[in-house]
Amino acid sequence: MTCRPGRHARATAPDAVRARNLPALRGEAGVPAPHQERTVDKSKIPADQAEALGALMDDHRAVKKQFKAFKDTEDRDEKESIALDVCHQLTVHATIEEEIFYPALRGVSEEIDDMLDEAQVEHQVAKDLIAAIEEDPAGDMLEANFTVLSEYVSHHVEEEEGELFKNVIKEKVELRDVAQTMAARKEELMRETA
Numbered sequence: 676m677t678c679r680p681g682r683h684a685r686a687t688a689p690d691a692v693r694a695r696n697l698p699a700l701r702g703e704a705g706v707p708a709p710h711q712e713r714t715v716d717k718s719k720i721p722a723d724q725a726e727a728l729g730a731l732m733d734d735h736r737a738v739k740k741q742f743k744a745f746k747d748t749e750d751r752d753e754k755e756s757i758a759l760d761v762c763h764q765l766t767v768h769a770t771i772e773e774e775i776f777y778p779a780l781r782g783v784s785e786e787i788d789d790m791l792d793e794a795q796v797e798h799q800v801a802k803d804l805i806a807a808i809e810e811d812p813a814g815d816m817l818e819a820n821f822t823v824l825s826e827y828v829s830h831h832v833e834e835e836e837g838e839l840f841k842n843v844i845k846e847k848v849e850l851r852d853v854a855q856t857m858a859a860r861k862e863e864l865m866r867e868t869a
Contacts, residue, residue: 726854
């Protein structure tokens, strides 16, 4: 129950019980749970931003699938392979964001600048975890490091798509040229590190 001026400020116990049992609040029956509604609907991104934001969102989805594959497999060699692949994908993605995407957003608004500062800190923590995984993929800490990395990146993605991207759209930041530069840099990085 949402509190609005002039309305009852408190939900009654039966209201609270009913709210807990609503499928939409539990993410059932194909209805997204509230935390899933935070991200931008890719189909509703304006044309000037669609290519850049869509490419970043595609990277996010690809890595999330890999996180699930890691969790679902029991094969140690497969876990190591997935972990190293994810580390590579995240390194390329972070480089593109740090070199091209984030600088293109700097100065648009104070709110976006604050989000970019947080994103830089989050990237550094992810880089530390990536370094630990790449340093010893066969080590005893692979599972722990990769689990923390996946949780951390999932949180970062939720904030990036749910807050930063929404602000970029609201501010009508023109990203067509940025998208082209990002795509070229990604291709270059993929060749360099293949």
